[in-house]
Amino acid sequence: xxAAILAIxxxxxxxxxxxxxxxxxxxxxxxxxxxxxxxMTVGDNPQRIKETLLKLLEECDLIITTxxxxxxxxxxxxxxxxxxxxxxxxxxxxxxxxxxxxFRMFNRNMPENNIRQAYxxxxxxxxxxxxxxxxxxxxxxxxxxxxxIVLPGPPRELKHLYDTHVKAYLLERHHLSMVSKYLSVYDYxxxxxxxxxxxxxxxxxxxxxATYAGDGKVLLRITASGPSPDENHRLVEGVVSEVYRxxxxxxxxxxxxxxxxxxxxxxxxxxxxxxxxxxxxGGKLASAxxxxxxxxxxxxxxxxTYSNASKMRLLDVKPETLQVxxxxxxxxxxxxxxxxxxxxxxxxxxxxxxxxxPTGGTDEKPVGLVYIGLSIFGxxxxxxxxxTGDRELIQQRAVIKALKLLYDYLK
Amino acid sequence: xxAAILAIxxxxxxxxxxxxxxxxxxxxxxxxxxxxxxxMTVGDNPQRIKETLLKLLEECDLIITTxxxxxxxxxxxxxxxxxxxxxxxxxxxxxxxxxxxxFRMFNRNMPENNIRQAYxxxxxxxxxxxxxxxxxxxxxxxxxxxxxIVLPGPPRELKHLYDTHVKAYLLERHHLSMVSKYLSVYDYxxxxxxxxxxxxxxxxxxxxxATYAGDGKVLLRITASGPSPDENHRLVEGVVSEVYRxxxxxxxxxxxxxxxxxxxxxxxxxxxxxxxxxxxxGGKLASAxxxxxxxxxxxxxxxxTYSNASKMRLLDVKPETLQVxxxxxxxxxxxxxxxxxxxxxxxxxxxxxxxxxPTGGTDEKPVGLVYIGLSIFGxxxxxxxxxTGDRELIQQRAVIKALKLLYDYLK
Numbered sequence: 001x002x003a004a005i006l007a008i009x010x011x012x013x014x015x016x017x018x019x020x021x022x023x024x025x026x027x028x029x030x031x032x033x034x035x036x037x038x039x040m041t042v043g044d045n046p047q048r049i050k051e052t053l054l055k056l057l058e059e060c061d062l063i064i065t066t067x068x069x070x071x072x073x074x075x076x077x078x079x080x081x082x083x084x085x086x087x088x089x090x091x092x093x094x095x096x097x098x099x100x101x102x103f104r105m106f107n108r109n110m111p112e113n114n115i116r117q118a119y120x121x122x123x124x125x126x127x128x129x130x131x132x133x134x135x136x137x138x139x140x141x142x143x144x145x146x147x148x149i150v151l152p153g154p155p156r157e158l159k160h161l162y163d164t165h166v167k168a169y170l171l172e173r174h175h176l177s178m179v180s181k182y183l184s185v186y187d188y189x190x191x192x193x194x195x196x197x198x199x200x201x202x203x204x205x206x207x208x209x210a211t212y213a214g215d216g217k218v219l220l221r222i223t224a225s226g227p228s229p230d231e232n233h234r235l236v237e238g239v240v241s242e243v244y245r246x247x248x249x250x251x252x253x254x255x256x257x258x259x260x261x262x263x264x265x266x267x268x269x270x271x272x273x274x275x276x277x278x279x280x281x282g283g284k285l286a287s288a289x290x291x292x293x294x295x296x297x298x299x300x301x302x303x304x305t306y307s308n309a310s311k312m313r314l315l316d317v318k319p320e321t322l323q324v325x326x327x328x329x330x331x332x333x334x335x336x337x338x339x340x341x342x343x344x345x346x347x348x349x350x351x352x353x354x355x356x357x358p359t360g361g362t363d364e365k366p367v368g369l370v371y372i373g374l375s376i377f378g379x380x381x382x383x384x385x386x387x388t389g390d391r392e393l394i395q396q397r398a399v400i401k402a403l404k405l406l407y408d409y410l411k
Numbered sequence: 412x413x414a415a416i417l418a419i420x421x422x423x424x425x426x427x428x429x430x431x432x433x434x435x436x437x438x439x440x441x442x443x444x445x446x447x448x449x450x451m452t453v454g455d456n457p458q459r460i461k462e463t464l465l466k467l468l469e470e471c472d473l474i475i476t477t478x479x480x481x482x483x484x485x486x487x488x489x490x491x492x493x494x495x496x497x498x499x500x501x502x503x504x505x506x507x508x509x510x511x512x513x514f515r516m517f518n519r520n521m522p523e524n525n526i527r528q529a530y531x532x533x534x535x536x537x538x539x540x541x542x543x544x545x546x547x548x549x550x551x552x553x554x555x556x557x558x559x560i561v562l563p564g565p566p567r568e569l570k571h572l573y574d575t576h577v578k579a580y581l582l583e584r585h586h587l588s589m590v591s592k593y594l595s596v597y598d599y600x601x602x603x604x605x606x607x608x609x610x611x612x613x614x615x616x617x618x619x620x621a622t623y624a625g626d627g628k629v630l631l632r633i634t635a636s637g638p639s640p641d642e643n644h645r646l647v648e649g650v651v652s653e654v655y656r657x658x659x660x661x662x663x664x665x666x667x668x669x670x671x672x673x674x675x676x677x678x679x680x681x682x683x684x685x686x687x688x689x690x691x692x693g694g695k696l697a698s699a700x701x702x703x704x705x706x707x708x709x710x711x712x713x714x715x716t717y718s719n720a721s722k723m724r725l726l727d728v729k730p731e732t733l734q735v736x737x738x739x740x741x742x743x744x745x746x747x748x749x750x751x752x753x754x755x756x757x758x759x760x761x762x763x764x765x766x767x768x769p770t771g772g773t774d775e776k777p778v779g780l781v782y783i784g785l786s787i788f789g790x791x792x793x794x795x796x797x798x799t800g801d802r803e804l805i806q807q808r809a810v811i812k813a814l815k816l817l818y819d820y821l822k
Contacts (some may be wrong), residue, residue: 013447027426036424039452075479086746212427281695282701286715290693293769293802301721304697388517395551
């Protein structure tokens with residue numbers, strides 16, 4: 001079964017709007033086992049809409065169009081579909097009544113043009129839109145078993161129509177079932193992950209294993225599809241076990257969660273308090289954790305001590321330590337985490353100090369050198385790291401590494 | 412001149428990644444007067460990539476492909492283009508050396524596969540990629556004057572290659588001249604900006620005025636194009652003056668800079684030191700400033716005091732103040748900023764305390780209530796704000812507002 005998503009709207013081609021609808025629909029279709037083979041975007045141009053639609057119909061079983069259902073004259077999706085399929089456009093009185101009622105409810109006069117929103121290709125299944133004036137519709141092609149599903153462009157209306165009408169329609173029509181599992185891998189580069197799992201990625205048709213990298217995380221998606229949900233589960237779990245066998249130490253969540261979310265849950269469950277001291281990451285570690293709500297019982301504070309003066313003043317780092325070993329050293333890092341814990345009486349402390357660049361590096365201490373300190377009930381460990389990338393990436397990698405060290409202890 | 416953007420990557424079709432590259436490129440092409448007629452996305456499938464490419468070549472003068480330049484076997488963009496155009500793939504030794512050097516620099520072994528990134532369709536112009544291992548390239552079709560520009564998928568690499576190579580290539584090849592100016596507007600909502608400038612946005616053909624909103628900033632782009640650079644400048648400056656007349660107080664940069672960057676420059680120029688105390692923003696204010704390099708002389712510290720205990724301990728907030736007025740109050744906010752400044756002896760202090768939600772709000776103190784304190788050489792001001800949105804948005808808006816207050820003082 002091949003599906004395509006055809007977005008219609010000049011604003012997309014001008015770069016004014018990001019086509020999140022294609023992403024939303026692809027994800028939703030993937031979840032029920034329908035593979036999307038094309039995303040296409042064309043402007044409000046009848047000729048190009050029609051040609052693209054006919055081209056897609058040569059290959060695809062399902063086409064979902066988005067956009068072009070508004071009341072204005074450049075909204076022509078339904079008209080073009082009708083023309084392409086040699087169908088006439090007919091007024092649906094029920095839809096017209098609903099649209100009129102909507103205007104009445106909001107005490108607004110209905111512009112004459114809005115009647116266009118109640119016209120549909122003859123024979124279409126009409127999808128009521130409770131979130132806007134533009135109803136969607138489904139045009140089923142006789143003989144070929146193809147469908148064209150016509151949805152409005154505003155993302156919340158589209159999502160609403162998909163959830164309330166389209167999903168059930170597709171499941172029933174195609175007798176579908178699919179199971180996916182998402183594993184979050186940290187501290188293991190994407191290409192290294194792929195190398196380690198290459199046979200699973202390349203050889204398997206069902207389940208499939210795919211990797212997605214972003215923000216320091218590699219997300220593995222294992223998906224099985226087929227008529228039996230139980231069998232799908234069994235297939236997925238088989239691959240999941242194998243992945244755990246090979247790189248379980250780096251898997252932080254089997255629900256695709258981010259490491260910061262997992263850590264916050266662990267802290268809350270174990271009722272452990274945390275204090276942080278950050279230099280080169282400038283508060284990024286704290287904000288990664290504090291972006292989650294309800295953490296004030298476990299997260300005490302983060303001392304962002306960017307200057308040497310503040311390291312001495314706030315964390316009791318000794319002037320001699322800074323002088324002899326420098327701010328970026330095992331010694332300073334260790335004193336930083338001790339200071340953070342001492343002041344706060346927290347169970348756990350983390351400190352980060354390093355050279356994020358682009359300047360400030362030397363041969364001995366290059367850009368990317370970052371020390372991370374961990375204090376566990378008073379016992380202090382420090383770790384030396386060398387990260388690559390620009391300033392932002394080095395900061396991000398330092399934060400991810402600190403979170404991974406913290407996670408390793410907590411789990 | 413017709414352009415199309417062809418995105419290649421199964422992850423887009425699975426809904427794992429939003430195709431922001433298409434938006435970025437469309438906007439960038441629009442700025443230099445090139446109209447985009449299609450966005451297309453296909454998976455890592457040679458047959459479909461080739462067919463889609465050939466179909467686009469029937470109609471378009473310029474095709475930009477994104478993605479499929481990685482080292483792994485499913486990265487096949489260049490190979491498929493070469494096949495479609497009957498070109499052989501040849502090794503570019505210079506690119507190979509650069510890739511090897513990149514691995515050497517980062518002390519990593521180069522996987523054998525990476526050599527694939529140094530192969531290009533014969534005759535291609537090669538675009539060095541300083542942000543990643545995948546170089547881009549430009550394939551010019553003889554006779555037809557068409558070009559295919561091949562860019563990597565990761566957005567920051569794509570943007571970097573566009574800015575450093577592609578834009579200049581397109582301007583030169585198509586004899587375009589264009590002048591743009593970017594004004595950064597803060598603390599003024601996008602729709603309010605549009606309302607204030609509606610006549611300038613709607614009526615003008617040259618220069619054009621466009622608004623882009625994101626991360627709390629509204630960026631205004633004023634662009635004039637035409638054969639004479641001087642005339643373009645004159646046209647742009649006319650509109651810029653008019654915009655300043657209407658909303659100059661909210662314009663933080665006439666070079667499109669972010670407010671945090673502007674503030675860091677102001678602090679460095681004026682040699683003023685800054686200390687921060689953050690509660691509900693959890694380090695986001697500090698990291699917004701510390702993301703810029705070379706600030707350790709002016710940015711002393713940020714005390715992320717998330718718990719009440721840490722507010723008392725680190726900032727000398729009085730227990731009575733917390734008891735009587737609560738952590739989210741003018742009083743606590745004022746004591747926080749005093750504490751931050753007292754400890755650090757900094758010239759300027761900022762504090763933020765508020766309810767970012769989603770829980771913790773009351774009728775009296777709803778979610779979104781945020782106090783911001785400013786200390787200027789010992790003089791303390793506190794400001795009450797009510798922000799809307801989810802937790803992340805409220806945190807972001809609080810940071811932006813704090814930065815705007817700081818900017819207003821510094822300028």
